Amino acid sequence: MRMLVFGRNGQVARALQDIGGEGVIALGRDEADLMQAGAARNAITANKPDIIVNASAYTAVDKAETDEAAARRLNMEAPAEMAVAAAEMGVPFIHISTDYVFDGTFEARLDENAAINPLNVYGRTKGDGESAVMNAHPGAVILRTSWVFSEYGGNFVKTMLRLGAERDALTIVADQIGGPTAAADIARAIIAIAGKKHRGAPGAGLYHFQGAPAVSWAGFAEKIFEIAGLSVKVSHIKTEDYPTPATRPLYTVLDCAKVERDFGVAQPDWRTELRRVFAALEKEGQAQ
Ligand SMILES: NC(=O)C1=CN([C@@H]2O[C@H](COP(=O)(O)OP(=O)(O)OC[C@H]3O[C@@H](n4cnc5c(N)ncnc54)[C@H](OP(=O)(O)O)[C@@H]3O)[C@@H](O)[C@H]2O)C=CC1
Numbered sequence: 001m002r003m004l005v006f007g008r009n010g011q012v013a014r015a016l017q018d019i020g021g022e023g024v025i026a027l028g029r030d031e032a033d034l035m036q037a038g039a040a041r042n043a044i045t046a047n048k049p050d051i052i053v054n055a056s057a058y059t060a061v062d063k064a065e066t067d068e069a070a071a072r073r074l075n076m077e078a079p080a081e082m083a084v085a086a087a088e089m090g091v092p093f094i095h096i097s098t099d100y101v102f103d104g105t106f107e108a109r110l111d112e113n114a115a116i117n118p119l120n121v122y123g124r125t126k127g128d129g130e131s132a133v134m135n136a137h138p139g140a141v142i143l144r145t146s147w148v149f150s151e152y153g154g155n156f157v158k159t160m161l162r163l164g165a166e167r168d169a170l171t172i173v174a175d176q177i178g179g180p181t182a183a184a185d186i187a188r189a190i191i192a193i194a195g196k197k198h199r200g201a202p203g204a205g206l207y208h209f210q211g212a213p214a215v216s217w218a219g220f221a222e223k224i225f226e227i228a229g230l231s232v233k234v235s236h237i238k239t240e241d242y243p244t245p246a247t248r249p250l251y252t253v254l255d256c257a258k259v260e261r262d263f264g265v266a267q268p269d270w271r272t273e274l275r276r277v278f279a280a281l282e283k284e285g286q287a288q
């Protein structure tokens with residue numbers, strides 16, 4: 001199975017290459033610059049894949065507030081172009097979206113039927129990307145995930161390990177609750193879904209996939225420091241005491257039953273991968 005992946009150095013793109021092996025063809029911006037209209041289609045036509053995965057996106061949440069055109073291009077227009085080309089070629093398409101499409105107002109687990117209401121530019125462009133993909137390719141699978149971490153790229157785990165090595169106390173928001181999700185777990189889920197779609201499995205549309213148990217950013221930070229053996233005091237603060245350009249949703253715990261029902265993909269425990277990621281960073285001398 002030839003799997004064409006948009007994104008090469010990103011967290012999920014790297015994990016797909018690690019886990020998917022030989023059949024994965026990963027294209028970074030040097031091979032296909034998705035800011036350019038037509039680049040996605042050209043790459044798809046040239047590579048003749050059996051399955052297409054979009055692991056690229058504009059993911060700088062705060063920066064997106066003042067860079068909306070680029071966020072829209074990468075999070076909506078490029079995925080729409082991929083979906084159109086995939087549909088024309090009759091190839092399955094797997095796209096990734098985010099918990100930031102929700103407003104997080106209610107403390108209730110969100111399933112795929114919950115209404116979206118993004119609070120920031122990143123979330124709005126990702127939400128528009130979801131609709132554009134579904135309209136262009138009704139057979140597409142859109143995996144909504146959250147709080148992605150890995151040994152690669154930039155993420156909260158690496159930020160905490162860096163700050164935790166420099167300071168003995170940090171203030172972290174404790175009223176935003178969600179689910180950390182390892183890029184490797186997302187890659188395994190995508191590869192499992194890809195295999196089933198390739199064999200003609202029927203599931204399509206939105207799917208929630210998030211690590212368990214649910215936790216706040218402060219609780220996540222505490223677990224990171226515990227695993228790293230760093231003694232850092234984490235002060236639990238409110239969102240209003242940590243002002244950022246983009247507003248973030250408060251409660252985005254996702255109900256992940258549908259992806260298990262349709263594709264047999266179980267919800268992972270993020271603490272297992274957190275231990276492996278820490279060990280990998282330590283080995284590279286990146287964990288300080
Ligand atoms: N990070 C997170 O916490 C979360 C992410 N998601 C979603 O998961 C998916 C993967 O995210 P993640 O792995 O963290 O992303 P990263 O930010 O780690 O990587 C972004 C990827 O997008 C590619 N990209 C950016 N700009 C361009 C461009 N102009 N042309 C081509 N490619 C480009 C990068 O290419 P290159 O390889 O050349 O660097 C890179 O591979 C995205 O859809 C994201 O919205 C969902 C929830 C949480």
Ligand SMILES: Cc1cn([C@H]2C[C@H](O)[C@@H](COP(=O)(O)OP(=O)(O)O[C@H]3O[C@@H](C)C(=O)[C@@H](O)[C@H]3O)O2)c(=O)[nH]c1=O
Pocket residue numbers: 059060061098099100145146147148155156159170171172173176217242244248
């Ligand atoms: C560094 C730091 C962050 N924070 C807060 C800010 C924010 O509310 C929260 C997380 O900060 P980050 O900027 O790392 O996370 P953020 O970039 O908002 O992460 C999001 O990225 C996009 C791509 C997604 O799709 C989401 O699922 C989510 O993972 O922690 C503190 O309270 N104290 C700190 O010292």
Ligand SMILES: [Mg+2]
Pocket residue numbers: 059060061
């Ligand atoms: Mg960020």
